[in-house]
Amino acid sequence: MAEKAQSVVRGREVEKNLLSREQMIEFYRLMYLSRRTDDREIMLKRQQKIFFQISCAGHEALLVAAGMAMRPGYDWFFPYYRDRALCLALGNTVADQMLQAVGAASDPASGGRQMPSHWTSPKLNIVSPSSSTATQCLHAVGCAEAGRYFTRHPSAATKSETDYRAYKDVKFHGDEVTYVSIGEGSTSQGEFWESLNTASNGKLPILYIVEDNGYAISTPVEANTPGGNISRLIANFPNFHFAEVDGTDAVASYRTIVEAVEYCRSGRGPALVHGHVIRPYSHSFSEDERDYRSAEELEADALRDPIAKMQVLLLREGILDQAGIDELEASVNAEVQAAADAAVAAALPVASSILKNQYSEDLSPTDPRYATEPTASDDKNERTMADLINTCLKDEMRRDERIVVFGEDVADATREGALKGGKVKGKGGVFKLTAGLQTEFGSDRVWNSPLAEANIVGRAIGMAVRGLKPVVEIQFFDYIWPAMHQMRNELSVMRWRSNGAFSSPIVMRVPIGGYLTGGSIYHSQSGESIFTHTPGVRVVMPSNALDAIGLLRTAIRCDDPVLFLEHKRLYRETFGRAAYPGPDYTIPFGKAKIVRPGKDVTVLTYGAVVPRALQAAVKLHRETGIDVELIDLRSLSPFDWDAISTSVKKTNRVIVAHEDMLSWGYGAEIAAKIGEELFHDLDAPVRRVAAMDSFVAYAPVLEDVILPQPEDLYKAMLEIARF
Known part of the structure; x- marks a missing residue:
């Protein structure tokens, strides 16, 4: 009952x-x-x-x-x-x-x-x-x-x-x-x-x-x-x-x-x-x-x-x-x-559809429209890479209300009222690249995330699906690994796996690299090849201030997810300073830059190795007359094969140099492609110059040996030129 x-x-x-x-x-x-x-x-x-x-x-x-x-x-x-x-x-x-x-x-x-x-x-x-x-x-x-x-x-x-x-x-x-x-x-x-x-x-x-x-x-x-x-x-x-x-x-x-x-x-x-x-x-x-x-x-x-x-x-x-x-x-x-x-x-699907929607078909960062010239200005003051990245972020946030910035310590101050009346100066990132953003744009658009890298990237994916443009910061490349799952299995494939129904065009800014004197294992890592091995994500790494602002603006305005690698040692270097090129200066991805024209040896590199290779090339020419053509790749995925091919066919000798470890590094793919497609144009073996297969040590005397130095590059250039 x-x-x-x-x-x-x-x-x-x-x-x-x-x-x-x-x-x-x-x-x-x-x-x-x-x-x-x-x-x-x-x-x-x-x-x-x-x-x-x-x-x-x-x-x-x-x-x-x-x-x-x-x-x-x-x-x-x-x-x-x-x-x-x-x-x-x-x-x-x-x-x-x-x-x-x-x-x-x-x-x-x-x-x-x-x-x-x-x-x-x-x-x-x-x-x-x-x-x-x-x-x-x-x-x-x-x-x-x-x-x-x-x-x-x-x-x-x-x-x-x-x-x-x-x-x-x-x-x-x-x-x-x-x-x-x-x-x-x-x-x-x-x-x-x-x-x-x-x-x-x-x-x-x-x-x-x-x-x-x-x-x-x-x-x-x-x-x-x-x-x-x-x-x-x-x-x-x-x-x-x-x-x-x-x-x-x-x-x-x-x-x-x-x-x-x-x-x-x-x-x-x-x-x-x-x-x-x-x-x-x-x-x-x-x-x-x-x-x-x-x-x-x-x-x-x-x-x-x-x-x-x-x-x-x-x-x-x-x-x-x-x-x-x-x-x-x-x-x-x-x-x-x-x-x-x-x-x-x-x-059933046809094979020709495989690459469709791997990247944006509406607004790719390789689009020629991003090839613009600096705007003439009365302000000729040269600024550092750090300065121009900060300027670019402010330019774009003023222009585009959909941009939000978050990450660990990127805000000026979190607690309400701390910034009022100048009570505190404000942090704006451990390297100060986001300084002043929260003060100008408010806490709805700039805020500190929890200390959890997957949280940063995963939330950004959801925001981008809805139409926001998150520009997030991973504080050090060395700590990117908790976010790897989100980056590899979610971010990179959102557009492809949904056949173009959804996308997540976020920008991940990441300080990377060594040459810091005391950076040690957990503040000196490189590992860009792991991410260039991931379809669906663009990877760029500027070596100077002008390229940094131009590439970052393209990253923000394009419709693909971008891993934007910023070498910490280059943030405030004298090398590579530049005047502000205006609020619309952009550089297309996949276009290398000839830093130094030459006829005897081609050197392909990027990041902090660029100024070191330039130092070695100038010294080599002064002492021996050997003329090195130095190419800064700038964009790692995609990379500029046309520029590489043209230079190698001219010099018939090539060195690929990078800061990351030699074995299974980024240079291996380029060296293999040169060997496959340009073998008959070579008068010497393809040479690689890179770090030892080791993490970076704390003691400067060890760091100097582990990472490629100008003298290592000089020696390689001389040997290949005389082969």
Whole structure:
């Protein structure tokens, strides 16, 4: 009797307070549609018509609840690979999902580039995800921050007639919510915790859904999470709304998520819903969960299947009878069958499409329009690289309201009121390159990040997806490695993996290099070749003030992600100072500069080796008459092969010099390409001059030996010239 009374109460609640009869039927249809799509994909995998399958089975009630509680095309969504039911509830179709499963050219999510279950839809604001776990938590933070920024600065959201970037009008809403979901296993990732910190501090309108099915592949939750329950670990984060729910119960899930969304939409802060769901199928079709789960455990999960529970609820409350359920399911089965048949017959991608959308096709930094001349000015004062980088940032921020700058210690001062009345001077970066930016543009546009490099880059990705132009700083190249995951698996591939639907054109400014006298291991590293090996990101490294301002302005105005490497030793060197070239001076990427013309030997280099090579070349010519042509590559990816080829064909001898280690370094690729394509033009072997295969030591007597010096370059030039 008690169970019957509880059932009646629940039925009345469904009808009167929460979901109408029609909504309940649609709720079940979406759940069943998701399950049958999974089942059809599994069949196609067995038939070898698709190549991978990972299911949403057992998560359907929680995810349909989330989809029905939120607003597609209004709110923003950063899902993960279990979120089929969410995306169907938002308006993604089975046809869309089947096209991705077969890897069709017409796959609207990726054009055949992503595995199945990587949902993407600009129309619905579903942002392209990767297979990496928890990385999207930081993107969601950046997206929410961007939405708040446009709400505070609505003029920045509208494309003006003077916009020079590939900008579009930005859609935003003052009460929008950003959704992000992960499995309970992913809560072990640092990016999840970093995102909680920033969401909590900023009271950001983010809805986290933790889909806890008890297993991270084969690792049970108690081995992954202390105490076996993530809700207990995060309960003390301020400004959060927390809720825990049986995610196999459709009505309870919907009630819980509606409350959480309302909390976020009201501006009170973020929310996290921890839903306990099941995983009735294996992690993916590539493994068998019976290898590590007992039959009794699997049977217990089957008794909680949300499909069966929802069907019983519909029958018990008289919302549908068995005939009605059979009719609904038959309709869904036919829809899934038709979508699968059409997908299997769809055309596959062609090889000529592989490089499409790897880089911007609208505003590439290699565009000739960036080849401009300095503007004549009465101000002839020569400035350092540091001065002109700071000037460029101010120029561009005055011109473009979408530019925001953040990183570790880049602000002048964080605490409110510190800058008023000149109480403090202001920091503006450890090298002072962002000095004065916060003072002029305010804390909405310039701020200090947590000491967490992945947090910086991950948030910037989410902001750029929404239309902001983040120019972020990693304080030292030596500490870039926590951000490597975001850079390699997210930033570089956002445009390519979404087939041009989304992009993240951020600028990462990074002080790099040694020759510091005492910089030691953790303040002297180079490693540019690791990033030039990453498609989708541009890499530049100026050696002087004029190139720095011209290349940085191009980096900011172009529509590709750029790693802008600034050699610390060159910031305030006498070498390479220049007068301010005006607010529109730009240099296209992929164009080298001949620093010193010559006819006997070509030296290819960049960064802090440029002035050292020039010193050696001048000395060599004075003492021996050997004439070195010194080329500053400036742009490392892309690099100027035409300039290299022209020079080598003229001199027939070439040295590639760089500060990073010799083995597997940047010069190896150029040397190999010269050997392959210019072999018959060479009168001597290609020579490399670089650092020892060692980290940089603290003692100057060791640093001098480890890094290439002018005398090393002099010796190499002389030997190659006389070969």
